[in-house]
Amino acid sequence: MHQSGTQRLAGLCQVTEHLFLSNGRAANDKANVSRFNITCIINATQDNTKMSTAELEYVNIPVTDSPSSLLSDYFDEVADKIKLTGEQYGHTLVHCNAGVSRSATLCLVYLMKHHGMTLLEAHKWVKSCRPIIRPNSGFWKQLIQYENKLYGCATVTMITSPIGEIPDIYEEETREMFPL
Template sequence: MTTESCILSSEAIQQDNIYGLSQITTSLFISNSAVANDKLTLSNNHITTIINASVEVANTFFDDIQYVHVPVSDAPNSYIYDFFDPIADYIHAVEVRNGRTLLHCVAGVSRSAAFCLAYLMKYHNMTLLDAHTWTKSCRPIIRPNSGFWEQLIHYEFKLFSKITVQMIYSPVGLIPNIYEKEVFFM
């Protein structure tokens, strides 16, 4: 991450509750669905926009927050590629207006992480590998499903004409090569 794109001090990264709210950039947070319904947490973190990337969770609407719903299932065959640009653009537009976005799915592990990685690639000029490394350092529980990884790899190639993560075969099926050590040393 370049200093121009996002400057975060260690105090700014909120990892106290890795299952709750995690700050990724100065204007982007990832969480589970429970946080999206917690008015106090939203207010304390100055959240102005919520992006709900799930089909299972209904929005709890608060008057001072804008909402976007991306109805996608957390399944390897779910097609999310066409949402990468519009969601990244939306997060960026909120940031330009000095707002803050909360991106959530059910657990804050797969769908919201995939959209976060796409945003970091597009607007912070990070490779997919770097975006994953950064996001995982802020929210250790992220783990997009294999279908989302394949689509993120295609998106990285579209943006940069190169790939930094590859899908490989493993005893548990097709996985990104960054998980290779985890699978083979289980």
């Protein structure tokens, strides 16, 4: 389920029937939260500022957007929380500061664990909903390890590029930026 251009501009993107992805600004917009019937917000930043409302569950995942951050410590907890919220007819909004790396990574994990998608499929799906996603290289390594744990194989590998280690799905994009 994809959203209109207006919803994309609002910074809030619908990933599945009950999962949304956004930046921090859109997540803190009470009108957005109300309009999309958000019942659970997962904040993947070190800022634990909560919106005050009795109907809204708030989960803080206190990680920085650094390749050395162990976001994988929270993969199962977050994926299971998103699933449980959906089973209870709620909607989850996952956000970080920009809605590009941490929150996108957590959405990829959910799709792999609870929708049976490979990492490559999950990335294509979330990127089609929010074209600006770009998990950092450390999160990619953790995603690849997680896919191996779930399925015993990996659909994405890390490669060496002029800008350091990147997932192979970025290879063409990087070649365009740094022609030989």
